[in-house]
Amino acid sequence: MSDGQGDAGLEDVVDGLLEVTSRVHHVVCSVAARHDLTPQQLELLRMLAVPVSMRAFAEELSCDPSNVTGLVDRAERLGLVERVPDQSDRRVRILKLTTKGRNLRSTINQEVARSLTNALGLSTDDHAKVMSVLAAMTSATKPPRTD
Amino acid sequence: MSDGQGDAGLEDVVDGLLEVTSRVHHVVCSVAARHDLTPQQLELLRMLAVPVSMRAFAEELSCDPSNVTGLVDRAERLGLVERVPDQSDRRVRILKLTTKGRNLRSTINQEVARSLTNALGLSTDDHAKVMSVLAAMTSATKPPRTD
DNA sequence: GCTCAACCATTGACTCCCTCAAGTATCGTA
DNA sequence: TACGATACTTGAGGGAGTCAATGGTTGAGC
Numbered sequence: 001m002s003d004g005q006g007d008a009g010l011e012d013v014v015d016g017l018l019e020v021t022s023r024v025h026h027v028v029c030s031v032a033a034r035h036d037l038t039p040q041q042l043e044l045l046r047m048l049a050v051p052v053s054m055r056a057f058a059e060e061l062s063c064d065p066s067n068v069t070g071l072v073d074r075a076e077r078l079g080l081v082e083r084v085p086d087q088s089d090r091r092v093r094i095l096k097l098t099t100k101g102r103n104l105r106s107t108i109n110q111e112v113a114r115s116l117t118n119a120l121g122l123s124t125d126d127h128a129k130v131m132s133v134l135a136a137m138t139s140a141t142k143p144p145r146t147d
Numbered sequence: 148m149s150d151g152q153g154d155a156g157l158e159d160v161v162d163g164l165l166e167v168t169s170r171v172h173h174v175v176c177s178v179a180a181r182h183d184l185t186p187q188q189l190e191l192l193r194m195l196a197v198p199v200s201m202r203a204f205a206e207e208l209s210c211d212p213s214n215v216t217g218l219v220d221r222a223e224r225l226g227l228v229e230r231v232p233d234q235s236d237r238r239v240r241i242l243k244l245t246t247k248g249r250n251l252r253s254t255i256n257q258e259v260a261r262s263l264t265n266a267l268g269l270s271t272d273d274h275a276k277v278m279s280v281l282a283a284m285t286s287a288t289k290p291p292r293t294d
Numbered sequence: 295g296c297t298c299a300a301c302c303a304t305t306g307a308c309t310c311c312c313t314c315a316a317g318t319a320t321c322g323t324a
Numbered sequence: 325t326a327c328g329a330t331a332c333t334t335g336a337g338g339g340a341g342t343c344a345a346t347g348g349t350t351g352a353g354c
Contacts, residue, residue, distance in 0.1 A: 009274040014260045016281030017267075018193075021171045023285070024164060026209065038310065046165075055331060062173070067312050069333055074310080091320045091331040113161045120164075120284040127156040133280045134163030137267040138170070185339060202302060214341050216304055221339075238302040238349045 020120070027115045031108060037078075044075055045105040051096040053086065080104060167267070174262045178255060184225075191222055192252040198243040200233065227251060 025039070032042040047060060054072065058065040072095060075081040080101035086092035097105060117123050122130070172186070179189040194207060201219065205212040219242060222228040227248035233239035244252060264270050269277070 009278060010260060010264065010269065013269055013274055013277055013281065014263055016278060016285060017167075017171060017263060018175075018259075019285045020164075020281055021168050024168045025172075028165075040311065053331080063311095064313055065332065066314085066334080070311075089321070089331085093332070112165075113157060116161055116164060117157065121286075122157065122160055122284075124283075127160055129276075130160055130280050131156060131163060133277050134160065134167055136271075137269075138163060138166045139268075187340065200302080201304095210340090211342055212303065213305080213343080217340075236302085236350070240303070 023119055024116065027119050028112060031111045031115055034111070035104065035108065040071060041075055041078075041080075042108060044071055045080065045097070045101060045108060048081065048095060048097050048101070048105070051084070051094050053092045053094055054083075055092070057095055075101075170266055171263065174266050175259060178258045178262055181258070182251065182255065187218060188222055188225075188227070189255060191218055192227065192244070192248060192255060195228065195242060195244050195248070195252070198231070198241050200239045200241055201230075202239070204242055222248075 028042060029039050032039050035042075037045075043061075047057070052060070054065060054068050058068045061068070072081060072083065076083065079098055082096055082098055083093040084096050086094050175189060176186050179186050182189075184192075190208075194204070199207070201212060201215050205215045208215070219228060219230065223230065226245055229243055229245055230240040231243050233241050
């Protein structure tokens, strides 16, 4: 519509991408709600496959460290995660899932996979083709630079 | 890892999907921040291509109507949107972009498209292949049922 | 025509998410 | 040992979101 015809399909790709993103978000919220979690708490569980420091976690999330404090406060209150003091540096707290947290993480991962499959019809698609498209997108630039 | 080999690739597809979703979200937040908007305000602009009632908007967003009130309050304060009383039903307020809102919407759409292209390497991909994958996902089930 | 249930939008109370600015404790180094 | 960096926390403040309750409006039945 705007300039030529070179990018004829780009607008559609962008719209499709945003639509898919919206559906994924919807699925994630729905699974989270089922377990009385916020989407952020669910994301915290997903990211804690391996213990990390508060600092490292804030960087992975690209957010302020003080935000992680609050996030972890609430997750700790739910008994999902614990702060373990680092042996070599007493300033550092290592975030680790509790047994309850690990179990919930596993359950949630399964439910997210199943719900996404239903919501997006993943099972009826050619996984290889889908993967190649997704892989191309995520490998384009390693750091999530936005511009 | 879990059961057989039938779903061998599903876990990877899910992970890839969540990774792409995360990157898209990051891009959207970044574009929004550039214009002193929250991601939700940006989404509001995107969705208001055509005027709708508060009620209809809440349904599109799958959220409580009172949330829309707040969202629109802030957008109105920024001069991006206005509430127009409906002629045929005086309970209803129609949401309409102002000229400023329409201009910003257009700018933002371009910026989102450009940033997504950069962040996900869309330009180097085969648009047709990407579109066919995205279309399959969004057409799988019309209503965004999550389960 | 009048009444009453249903409906649209708003308000207030509450929680979570998030950022920024300060503050505390610890580390590493000179 | 003193000092600048680093890791985390705290407090203030605002947006996002839900729920319950309220006011104005509509529409259907009597």
